[in-house]
Amino acid sequence: MTRDPSMRAVGWARSLPMGSSVKTARDWTRGHLATLGxxxxxPDVADAVVLAVSELVTNAHVHARSAAQLILAWDEECLHVTVHDSSHLVPRQRSLDHGALGGRGLLLVDALADEVRTRPCPRGKDVTACFRPGGGARTG
Known part of the structure; x- marks a missing residue:
């Protein structure tokens, strides 16, 4: 990726109320990834970011029963994808049930991103996944 010396950091934020489509979050994210080129x-990392956004926003809506605030922040090294929700419960990996239709979202985000962290906030929590376009998703 070519570095633009005029761009030090850039970010976007979007509120996604309960009942809003996760597709809206994916499309919005894909549009901003296109502005970054x-x-x-x-393209593989962009697809990983979009899939992670889908999982994180779904978790906010379904498990936290909360609106989601989606923030994308690019600092020329890492795209920080943060989803904030109003639940204070820290997400945890459920026991893997091979017959279950769900329960793999955090595992998937962890596999796609270069780094994932959760931070409690006074009004809920932030889950942030970092994506580096040059390095691709981590393995193992």
Missing amino acids: WDRTA
Whole structure:
């Protein structure tokens, strides 16, 4: 990815109330990834970001029963994808049930991102996944 010396950091934020479509979050994210050129220069990482956004927003709506605030922040090294919700419960990996239709979202986000962290906030929590376009998703 070519560095633009005029761009030090850039970010976008979007509120996604309960009942809003996760597709809205995916489309919004894909549009911002295109402005960074990732649709051309890092399409696999862009797809991983969009899938992680889908999982994190779904978790906010379904498990936290909360609106989601989606924040994308690019600092020329890492795209920080943060989803904030109003639940104070820290997400945890459920026991893997091979017959279950769900329960793999956090495992998937952890596999796709270069780094994932959860931070409690006074009014809920933030789950942040970091994506580096040059390095791709981590393995193992």
